[in-house]
Amino acid sequence: MDNLKDYYLGIGIDEKVYDFCATIEKKLKSRFDEIDKVAEQNQIRVIKALQDAKFAEEHLNGTTGYGYNDSGRETIEQVYANLFHTEDALVRQQITCGTHALTIALSGNLRPGDEILSPVGKVYDTLEGVIGVRESKGSLKEFGITYKQVDLLPDGSFDYDNIRKAINKNTRLIEIQRSKGYDVRPTLSVEQIGELIKFCKEIKPDVICMVDNCYGEFVETIEPSFVGADMVVGSLIKNPGGGLAPIGGYICGTKECIENCAYRLSSPGLGKEVGASLGITRNIAQGLFLAPTVTASALKGAIFAANIYEKLGFKTVPNATEDRFDIIQAVEFGKPEFIQAFCEGIQAAAPVDSFVTPIPWDMPGYDSQVIMAAGTFISGASIELSADAPMKEPYAVYFQGGLTYQHAKFGIMMSLQKIVEKGLIVW
Numbered sequence: 001m002d003n004l005k006d007y008y009l010g011i012g013i014d015e016k017v018y019d020f021c022a023t024i025e026k027k028l029k030s031r032f033d034e035i036d037k038v039a040e041q042n043q044i045r046v047i048k049a050l051q052d053a054k055f056a057e058e059h060l061n062g063t064t065g066y067g068y069n070d071s072g073r074e075t076i077e078q079v080y081a082n083l084f085h086t087e088d089a090l091v092r093q094q095i096t097c098g099t100h101a102l103t104i105a106l107s108g109n110l111r112p113g114d115e116i117l118s119p120v121g122k123v124y125d126t127l128e129g130v131i132g133v134r135e136s137k138g139s140l141k142e143f144g145i146t147y148k149q150v151d152l153l154p155d156g157s158f159d160y161d162n163i164r165k166a167i168n169k170n171t172r173l174i175e176i177q178r179s180k181g182y183d184v185r186p187t188l189s190v191e192q193i194g195e196l197i198k199f200c201k202e203i204k205p206d207v208i209c210m211v212d213n214c215y216g217e218f219v220e221t222i223e224p225s226f227v228g229a230d231m232v233v234g235s236l237i238k239n240p241g242g243g244l245a246p247i248g249g250y251i252c253g254t255k256e257c258i259e260n261c262a263y264r265l266s267s268p269g270l271g272k273e274v275g276a277s278l279g280i281t282r283n284i285a286q287g288l289f290l291a292p293t294v295t296a297s298a299l300k301g302a303i304f305a306a307n308i309y310e311k312l313g314f315k316t317v318p319n320a321t322e323d324r325f326d327i328i329q330a331v332e333f334g335k336p337e338f339i340q341a342f343c344e345g346i347q348a349a350a351p352v353d354s355f356v357t358p359i360p361w362d363m364p365g366y367d368s369q370v371i372m373a374a375g376t377f378i379s380g381a382s383i384e385l386s387a388d389a390p391m392k393e394p395y396a397v398y399f400q401g402g403l404t405y406q407h408a409k410f411g412i413m414m415s416l417q418k419i420v421e422k423g424l425i426v427w
């Protein structure tokens with residue numbers, strides 16, 4: 001018996017579960033090598049962005065109060081602009097989450113009478129409230145901003161004919177969501193996003209193309225701003241925060257777009273000049289430094305899981321072999337007991353709150369109960385190993401993250417262990 005196996009047996013994994021997972025893992029070596037190559041390129045890209053901005057020890061100190069002349073904040077924003085190849089960036093802890101970052105990007109750049117077009121189908125759940133697709137106080141709809149949507153074709157490609165028809169004199173902003181999020185459509189590659197932006201700009205050159213980049217950062221070696229996006233938006237408690245940023249969001253884009261965002265985030269006239277960093281620039285910078293390898297770990301975990309559960313006969317999205325463009329993995333179990341067991345396993349493998357049992361609850365904004373497993377250092381951080389599932393057909397669990405591959409692997413082994421313990425799979 002090898003020594004490593006003893007460690008797993010000692011922490012509650014059965015020999016059969018261990019052996020099954022170990023056999024699967026052996027076949028993933030070349031896949032993992034590819035991911036490491038992407039991480040290596042991205043690591044160099046991050047270091048270069050820091051060096052080109054002359055990031056220095058003095059920038060690790062924070063400011064208080066108004067935060068005037070916060071050189072750390074200004075420099076980290078330059079780092080993000082360098083990294084994303086954009087004219088400017090807004091990287092702030094005052095941006096409370098991804099939805100908030102997207103809200104700032106939209107409301108900062110749209111005016112009454114303007115129209116948003118989503119050419120990739122339904123927007124992320126929380127954005128429906130922001131835009132006013134779902135009736136919501138303070139939505140953009142209340143400010144006279146309208147919304148149109150063109151769904152992807154059944155094969156997942158762009159419906160160019162209807163996109164052309166949907167673009168009109170009021171279309172001011174194209175919203176492109178890179179990750180499928182918790183939807184069934186495929187995630188878009190940066191290359192596909194580039195083609196879509198080119199098409200839209202040919203029809204209307206001055207339209208603003210904004211990409212919701214959540215869960216996509218560092219999965220590839222290029223970002224949507226390399227292929228024409230005017231604004232790229234995301235959350236620091238996902239990929240680019242590397243697990244160390246305790247809060248925050250980013251918007252990278254053209255000088256004009258970022259200026260508009262800054263006036264919305266703080267106040268007209270104040271813009272980027274205010275916003276104390278309170279000493280968290282260190283976490284944002286160090287998290288960014290770790291983000292390429294953290295994202296790689298999460299991707300390896302997702303591929304490991306897809307291979308395990310596909311081998312056991314379940315539908316996985318993405319499947320075991322296809323290319324990845326975000327860190328989310330879905331497994332369709334078809335039965336609620338599997339979801340419960342899976343989430344218990346993820347929780348039991350967590351570094352924080354490992355002793356609690358996740359139970360389904362009535363989460364605001366959802367039409368069914370939702371179960372969540374997350375034992376994270378940063379509350380709600382989905383770059384850390386976490387899983388959630390709406391308790392309804394097709395009983396699919398979505399999971400993501402893993403600050404280290406070793407942890408993601410253990411969590412997935414534990415999920416299978418719980419499924420086996422409950423007698424849901426008989427070997």
Ligand SMILES: *Cc1c(COP(=O)(O)O)cnc(C)c1O
Pocket residue numbers: 097098099100124126177179180181212214215235
């Ligand atoms: C996470 C996410 C968001 C924003 O979510 P927050 O929970 O507000 O950070 C928006 N779009 C997509 C695709 C996401 O994955």
